[in-house]
Every structure is written in structure tokens, then in C-alpha cells.
Amino acid sequence: DNHVWIAPKATDLRSPCPGLNTLANHGYLPRGGKNISIPMILEAAIDGFNIGSDAIIQAAKFGLLSGDAPTTMDLDALKLHNLIEHDASLSRGDFALGDNLHFNETVFSTLLNSNPGVDYYNATSAGHVQHDRLAISLATNPNITNTPKEFLLRTRESSFYLTLMGNPITGVAPKKFVEIFFREERLPIAEGWKRPNTTITAESLNTIEGIIIDNSNWTLTQICEDLVLGP
Template sequence: MNKALVFAFVALFALASAYPKDRNGKFIIDPSKHDYIAPGPNDVRAPCPALNTLANHGHLPRNGKNITKTDLIYGLFNGLNVGRDIGFILAEGAFKKFDNPAVLDLEMLQKHNAIEHDASMTRNDNALGDSTVVNATLLDALIASSADGKVLNWRDMVAHRLRRQADSVERNPTFVWNEAQKEAAAGEVAIFQLVFGSWWSGVEIATADSILRHERFPDGWKPHEGTVLLADVLPLTALVRLKI
């Protein structure tokens, strides 16, 4: 077996063993520790609304600092029910961009083309402004892309993404849009739909607005029962990739 795969399996097993479970094997989450708390003046955030939401709810360190790979993998798993296979890949990729430090701060992910990329659906390009805060004009345009005004589906998001790409080409003299950026952008659409709604029915506008504008889970929101796995995401990412 490939040594990298062996390492991955061993690492995932070690991670799984480190967290308490109930008798059914599910991880024990204390809801009282995951209320929304807005970031304070000394807290830092990323150019990613999902990671910021996890920090605002305590699934990642609330100050956004000193985050380990384990924190990231289990923040995604416990907060969003994103599979550890996806979490492991995302954590490895993010940490590798910084030569594999022991910990990361969320603001470090603002580094261009780490996880941040040009033509974000709701953020400025790094060359044009602060990518760690939402651009309300861009978000309003995304919400307005909804065909029925009730949900934001993947086709709506693709339409908005194409407009954003054209806008960045026109306004950003350092615009970068290679295969890596296209793959990341397509994956964002797929994961957003699967985590916060459904590929077939879309994401409710109120949910999308809460996550993308306020970086907060809607009241009463819970992750889907079924874990979102890499096998779910890859074919949908490939479909979106064909459209952008």
C-alpha cells in the first residue's frame, strides 16, 4: 500500500481515538458550548465564511488562533458533519501552504491562493480589498441570483460565479484563475449545497444569508444526519467545474 495512504489511515484513526464518543459511536457535543458569540477586537477570521461560522460557534477556537490540524478536521466534522476524509485533505492542504506549522491562525488563510482565491462569490479579491470580511454588495448580488427568491441552488451560484469571474478579469490586474482555483471554486459550490441544503432543492435564502453575511448558524439549525463525504462531493464538483 502507498505510504501516504498508510499515513493517512493511521492519522485518521489516531484523531478518531482522541475524541469522546457515546455508546453508539457518535461524538459527544455539548450544545451549551456552541452558542453564537460575535468575534471580539482581538479575534481573527479567515476569508471563508464556513470556518468563521465554526469559530463563532466554538467548533474552532473562538479567537481564531492556534488551530491544529485536529481542530480543523473535527471542527468541520462536529460543526457541519463534513467527513473526516474531506477535513483531512483540507487540513493537509492548508497547512502545507505554510510549510506544515504546528498551528495556524485563521487570518493566515488570507494568503493569496492558500484557500483564498480571486473571484470569490462574496469577498473582494486580495488585490482589491480585505478578503476576510464579506462584501455586502457581492453577497446581495449572489442572493439576487436566486431564480425563485426562495432558495439558492447550484445553478444560481454558478451564474453568479461566472459574473464574478468576468468582473475580476476586468478590474483585477493580477487576477489568477488556473486549474487549482477553478477546482476550489467548484468544490465550494458543491459543499455549500450539500452541507446547508440539498443538491436537488438548494439552500434556503435565510440560511444562506445567515451563514454568508453573519457567519452564524440560523436558530435551530442542525447538520444533516448523513455525513458529507468525499465520494459525495467529487462528482458534483466535477459537474460544476464543467460550467465555470
């Protein structure tokens, strides 16, 4: 099976994105994490996740700005702060606090401990997590960036872990699957996960993203930020 999960080698490049890393760990993207084109990403997202191009094309195009190559990117370059990478992530620390690339169990504990008493996360709990992660960053990071751009990205990312690991329509996701996705960057196939049976599109995420937004009680703390267009 070409798509068996293999942990990255020390020389394999990985990103701050658990989605792209999972695709690489399963061989839907090159396992080395280098020289990745937009068509490769779009095909991998459909094959591995049943996530449609329209839901990721903007991020993929921004990704090209992370390096100097005209048509490809390397996964580690995507940590470039304030291009796509932002503060108040779910599973990585803020740039100004040290490491914005690698999984961080302390950061992840906010999501991990959310929606207590049940075995699933949903759009309501995801909104609360976004609120709580931002509150922690505002309290600890004097250099935080928090504009509408970051909020848009964070909300799309929350909708991805809910619909990819859970029901693609309702966004109800088993906690166990979400934990494996973030911690191991692995598809929890052995645990019973199945590839979403309907394609996840920007349109299909609308309702879930609306609920996340309603429950995140978000306010901007800046209007503008430095424009990042390259390394």
C-alpha cells in the same frame, strides 16, 4: 451551551472562510482563532457540520503552510493569497483590489441575487454565480489568478454552501440560510436549520460539483501561477 453563537471580539482572529469562522463563532474551534491543528479542524467539521475529513483534508494541510508553526495555523493567516485564498470569491474582494479577508456585501450581491423568483439556491444557480463572479474579476482585476487550481477550490466551496445549508444530497439550499451563513457566520438554528443528517464527503459532492462545473462555463486564463508555500 458551549456551542452558542457569539460574535468575534476585536482580538479574535478570523479567516476568509465562512466555514471555519462559523465553527469558531460557535466554539467548535477555539473562539480566539489561534493555534488550530488539523485534528481540531477535522473534529469540528464533523461535530458542527457533519462534513467528513476527506472533503477538507487537503485544504487543512495547505493551511499549515500559511504560517511558521509546524502543526497549527491561525485563522487570519489563511488570507495568504494564492495558497488557498483565490480571486473571484463569493463574499470577499480580490486581493489586488484591497481586502480579501472580510465579508463584502457588494461582492456577495451576485450570489444573493441569483436564482431569482424562488427561495432556494441550487447547483445550477451556483454555477452561474461562479461564472458571473469570475467575469467581474476578469473585468476589474488586471492581476487576477484563474487557473484550474482556483476553479477546483471555488467549485468545492460552492458545493459546501449548498450542502451544508441545504439538502446534503441534492444541494438545494434555502436562500435565507445561505445569507445567514455568509453574512453572520452563524448556523441558522433559530431559523430552522438542522445539521446535515448524512455525512458530506468528497464522494457525495461529486454530482453537485459536476452540475456546478457544467453551469459555470469556465475557461482558464492562465496555466501557471506563482507557487505559494509560506508567508
